[in-house]
Amino acid sequence: MGDGLPIPNSDDVSRETSTAAAISALADALPPGDNDSPLAQAVAEDARKRITLVGRTFPRPRHTRILTVANQKGGVGKTTTTVNVAAALAQAGARVLVVDLDPQGNASTALGIDHHADIPSIYDVLVDGRPLTDVVQPCPDVPGLFCAPATIDLAGAEIELVSLVARETRLNKAITAYLDDTGGESVDYVVIDCPPSLGLLTINAFVAAREVFIPIQCEYYALEGLSQLLNNIDLIRSHLNPGLHVSSILLTMFDGRTRLAAQVADEVRQHFPQETFRAVIPRSVRISEAPSHGQTVMTYDPNSSGALSYLEAAAEMAERAARQEETR
Secondary structure (H helix, E strand, C coil): CCCCCCCCCHHHHHHHHHHHHHHHHHHHHCCCCCCCCHHHHHHHHHHHHHHHHCCCCCCCCCCCEEEEECCCCCCCCHHHHHHHHHHHHHHCCCCEEEEECCCCCHHHHHCCCCCCCCCCCHHHHHHHCCCHHHCCEECCCCCCEEEECCCHHHHHHHHHHHCCCCCCCHHHHHHHHHHHHCCCCCCCEEEEECCCCCCHHHHHHHHHCCEEEEEEECCHHHHHHHHHHHHHHHHHHHHCCCCCEEEEEEEEEECCCCHHHHHHHHHHHHHCCCCEEEEEEECCHHHHHHHHHCCCHHHHCCCCHHHHHHHHHHHHHHHHHHHHHHHC
């Protein structure tokens, strides 16, 4: 990678293997939760995640992965998923850029990034052609995490983009130039947070990305929104970005006490067995509270069930890609 990571020697590898084996054995030694006690099950599961995941370094991709986090249905945890997965990856050793493409600027708020009207933002990149390097800011709480913020000006970008040349590819060109300027491989992930609609902003995100990451709320209406989203992804693939594909589906706001949540999860896994993560994100007060403090849940309460679940999802995403790269 661009950071010049050291090549481990055989002693280092042996030590890491022994440590991983010890951690795995410790996690396996935890007593199982009482089948009659959901609380005991949850406590035991969180303990396993804490032992096996906290402090680990995840495998970094060989090439920059560009993901668009999208769902046309609002309120499914899209922005929450964007910032928390990005923060989890950065805490595990990756360099991550979040592009806030939602005029509400919620991702910028959660990352503690200043995004008032006078701040250079992604609006200036899309409409005025300003270099992305001019607007990117470091996240104050998580080393290795950066953000291109959104300001209220972005609300008018949909109209202003209509008359511009190559209106669908402006974000793609900006990200490509940014990766070239930074050496490309020094950025492991570019994660784009979209508005909950299929306008020119979302189309720009789809054209710029190679992968689509879909958070799905575990409720019935979420399945209807998913079919519409997949149809639109097919249109983008046919006309603008042949390489675009759905790589990741994450179940959010999961309530294990309801039969409906389990049914929705089973149906999604049945239709998308390869794309759907094993990790699920529970309903969590801590996840909801974190943005009001200008933080992700990863720094606000790293030992909460929500933070541990997002850490598990990030680990699964990184490790799945590493396995796929090994088989190529």
